[in-house]
Amino acid sequence: MPVSAKQLNFTDISTEFDKFYNKNQNNLLGLLDQFINISDFIPFSFYQKYYSHFGRKRNFSLESMINAFILKNILSLPSIDLLISLLNISSEMRQFCGFLKVPHKSQFSRFKVNFFDALNDLFNNLVDVTEEISKDINPFLASFLITDTTGFEAYVTENNPKFYHSELKKAKSYANRIAKDSPNSTFDVEKYAQSQMPKFASSNTDVKLTYLNGHFGYFQKCVISTNALGVVRNVNFYDTHNNLDQDLRPQDIKDNYDAKSLIPSLETYFQLHPNFSYKYFLGDAGFDADDNYAYLLKRKIMPIISLNPRNSPNLPQPGFNQVGVPLCPYDSSLPMVYDGITREKGRADRIKYICPKAKKININGKLSYILNCENPCTSSKCGRIKQITIHHNYRFNSSIPRDSLKWQKLYRLRTICERSICQIKNFIQIKSSRVRNTVSLKSDILLACISQLIAFILIFKSKNYDKPLAIKSLIA
Structure with a gap:
């Protein structure tokens, strides 16, 4: 039987990519060229840090590097290696980014490590810009602040399933020894194996053992807030210092509150954006604590939080x-x-x-x-x-009764934050990117959020208001 499949070579791939680009350039690169000038959003402090670091002998402009990361995230490219390959293939992509030659992989990596704080400034500047856009699109949905905790799985040995299975194998051997001495023992093999897992990864102490996304793993934890349009408002890595003057930790505000993650995160956010105000706060049962209710009521924000049965x-x-x-x-x-x-x-x-x-x-x-x-x-x-x-009954004295139809309708909007987090993780392609460095991983998260905000501005300027986060439609 003859083989019907056609053998492709590198020339064929390049030709097909050029056909794809010429067909779809008006949907992505053309729109970006027409509506987005990244230099309009870069803070002057970022330029100072970048050019004082490289001096006059710089091969790549700051705008070029940021444009490359934005393109990588919008296209959901899983690695820098693939981005570099596409840049080498396509002269149009190089022209959009502003590259005369393609940077080396190490230059992209060093950029994320050296300019994490500056990327934070860029992200917060875009948050200010998109806040007004959100109010123009839908003032009601822009009046919500939705917060959720999440984690980004790190590329460490302990996240390999084989690592847990090795601990499970040891636990089974230990259980067999116990059974010989105590036949009626109720020794739980899985619980014992889980208890033997280290509290943090050996290669990166910032990555801690956490139960997230339905399983135990080693994650970089953070608190992410969005509005009801799904546009990200805040990213706070609350378990480690992020070198912000406004960064707060629970011990810093212990005199008035003692919440674990929500209050420090929101305090940092409102210090960075003092003119922002919201009518509603949406959160899952994990935020069901008296301190959180007291803080939100002090901020004149109506809490809509599900009760935690625990x-x-x-x-x-x-x-x-x-x-x-x-x-x-x-x-x-x-x-x-x-x-x-x-x-x-x-x-x-x-x-x-x-x-x-x-x-x-x-x-x-x-x-x-x-x-x-x-x-x-x-x-x-x-x-x-x-x-x-001390502040008893904040949990039960809800402004909107939890059994009312209005409360249930508003609470359903909470899933918008989860979908936005899923989109950010899809940008990063975390399981394929294999990022080891903590600062580099945090920069990846910030760059993914920056890419979402740039795409949101692009969708707004191209007058596609009905689906403000339909980013994939730009390249469809």
Whole structure:
């Protein structure tokens, strides 16, 4: 049977690419040439840093390097190697970027590492520009601030499935030894294997073990905020210092709040953009904390946050007497007993009350509880404990009732942020790019967000308002 497939050589690939480009150049490069001048958005401080670094003997302009990264992200090219190959093939792409010759791979890598702070400035400048555009397109959707935590999987050995399977194999061998000594043992092999995973990657301590996207892995964590149009507003790498004067951490604002990630992220954002204001905040159950509600209400932003079931245990809830002391759930005549203030790292201070029928005793220098109750409301040996935050009931005193149709419709808009994050990850092609350096990975994330904002401006100027993030339609 004859072979029907046609053997392609490099000349054929180049010819086909030229045909593709000539057919679609008006949809992408032509639009970029017509509507986007990247120098209009680059802060003067970025020019200073770039040209003071390279001096007069520079082979590539700042605009050329940024245009190359924007083109890479909009086309979702998985690696710098592929970008370089396409630049070598296409003279039109080189002309758009402004390259007389194609930079080496190492020059792209050094650019991301050396100018991370300047890329942050460029991103924030574009946020200012696109805020007004968002209000022009749809003022209602622009009045939402939607925030979600996410992680970008790093290229480290620990993320290889073989690494976990090796720990699982060791755990099974350990379980066999335990079974010989204790046949009735309930040893959990998977939990033990997971407990043996290192807390951070050996080659990069900034990449920590986290449960994200439905599985354990080693991620660069960050908090991303968008509006209800899906346009990214803020990127905050809250677990590591990002060299911003406005960068805040939980310990910096402990006197007023003690939230883990949301408040530091939003404080940084509003210090960078003091004139921005929003009517609604949307967040998933992970942000269901009293401090977050208090902070948002202080900012005059209406919180629309789903309740976290882990914050509401399935136990009979105690009532309160006239002075605010919780009462026994089964006997309202018995007030619970004050037991001091609970202070934990990463959480708000709480007032602790214990069961009125529990007593604290000291046995051999160890504090223990004795419960004397015939009908306990919990299976705990120390009886019921009620922890009350200082600003109690912010969670339940919602401005819009959670069972109302309006709340449910507004909360559905939260998925827009998730789709925007998915688009950013698609730009980076993180599993194919194999970025090891932390700063380089953060720069990739910022460049992906910059590319989204540039595409959003392009779509606006080309008057495609109905789908403000339909970036792929530009190259369809």
